[in-house]
Amino acid sequence: MxxxxxxxxxxxxxxxxxxxxxxxxxxxxxxxxxxxxxxxxxxxxxxxxxxxxxxxxxxxxxxxxxxMTTNETFFFRDQTPFEVLRTLLSDPGRRGAGPLRIWSAAASTGQEAYSIAMLCDELPHLSAENAVEIVGTDISQSCLTKAAAGVYSSFEIQRGLPIQKLTRYFDKDGESWRAKNELRSRVTWKRHNLMDSPWALGRFDIVFCRNVLIYFDISTRRRILDLVAGQMQNGGHLFLGASETTLGVTNAFAQTNRAGCWIKADASAAPHALSA
CATH class of the missing domain: 1.10.155 (Chemotaxis Receptor Methyltransferase Cher; domain 1)
Structure with missing residues (x-):
């Protein structure tokens, strides 16, 4: 070359x-x-x-x-973000009018979005079909096709998925495992480039944008984070990868007391802290 x-x-x-x-x-x-x-x-x-x-x-x-995109992902990756998410969602009083909306950005082949869907299904006040809307997006059409199919190899399943959840939410399909219809129906898949405006996706209460900003320079990180912030409700929560931060990049988010979790800044309110 x-x-x-x-x-x-x-x-x-x-x-x-x-x-x-x-x-x-x-x-x-x-x-x-x-x-x-x-x-x-x-x-x-x-x-x-x-x-x-x-x-x-x-x-x-x-x-x-x-x-050229990196599609490394697995179920319940790093555990801690999902423990924090469970804490956030465990309070029924946090729900406003309409469904809770969660965005899995740069969702790759879908393991993160399905992990969120399983967690929501296990919470009684979010288990109803219309209680939560989960949107998974990625720039890669091939990744989205695999995500929508919900078919994973034994190797992919073994990376982070507990046996109890495997038997509850997946069926054996030859040498692979296929997400049951009830799980797949909880996630909507859309193609989206993080460099573009996400306005067509609607507004979100919670956004997972984990382990993707590390591949960008600081100006691109700022652009992406500001675009994401523009689609979030004030007080909404953003989850980033363990080595990612908004500090020194944008003022659109305030830090919580949990690593990797940030809150959409509201200029009219004092900074929020996430309690557990």
């Missing part, structure tokens, strides 16, 4: 997805784009990138960008 093609693709990737790579990541680009070049009928990666530059075909461009 020529340096010129690497530079072109890196700029395209950053412009379209916010993901930042430099010349030290050329091995990563080669590894991930080689299969796309092969399946798309190009002799090598340079031919693929030349085609993307000179005669872009949406299907090929999307596949190349999709290949």
């Amino acid at each position: 020529t340096p010129q093609n690497l530079l072109f693709f890196a700029e395209l990737l950053h412009r379209r997805t916010g993901i930042l790579i430099d010349e030290t990541k050329d091995y990563l680009v080669k590894t991930r784009l080689a299969p796309i070049a092969g399946t798309s009928g190009y002799a090598d990666i340079d031919a693929l990138i030349d085609a993307i530059r000179d005669r872009p075909e949406a299907r090929v461009v999307d596949a190349a960008l999709d290949a």
Whole structure:
């Protein structure tokens, strides 16, 4: 891959997805784009990138960008955020008018959103079908297709899903496991780029945007967090990854007393603290 093609693709990737790579990541680009070049009928990666530059075909461009996203995820990842979420949701008085709305942003193949759905189902005041709306979004159509199908390998199931929840919410499907209809019906899947305005998704009480900001530069993090804040109710809660923060990035959120959990700032109110 020529340096010129690497530079072109890196700029395209950053412009379209916010993901930042430099010349030290050329091995990563080669590894991930080689299969796309092969399946798309190009002799090598340079031919693929030349085609993307000179005669872009949406299907090929999307596949190349999709290949560069990181889709690491598993059920009930890191545990603590879900314990905090359970505490938040355990008080029926927190519900306002209408359903509670939760957004799993950059949801990848769906394990996070389904984890949230299982947790809500186990709370009596949220178990009713219309009590909570969970929206899972991702930039990758292939990830969304897998998420909507709700089919996972034994390896994926073993990463974080307790046996009690496996037997309650999943059925064996050959060598895989399929989420039961009742679980899948609790999540709506939509394609969304975090770089774009999420206004069409509606407003949310709780947002999970975990382990994704680490892939962006600070200006992109600020843009994403401000866009997310714009779709949240005042006092709504934002969950980030353990190594992620809003401090020094945006004033749209205030810190709570639980690591990884932030609250949508309300200029007319004092900062909130999350008690447990």
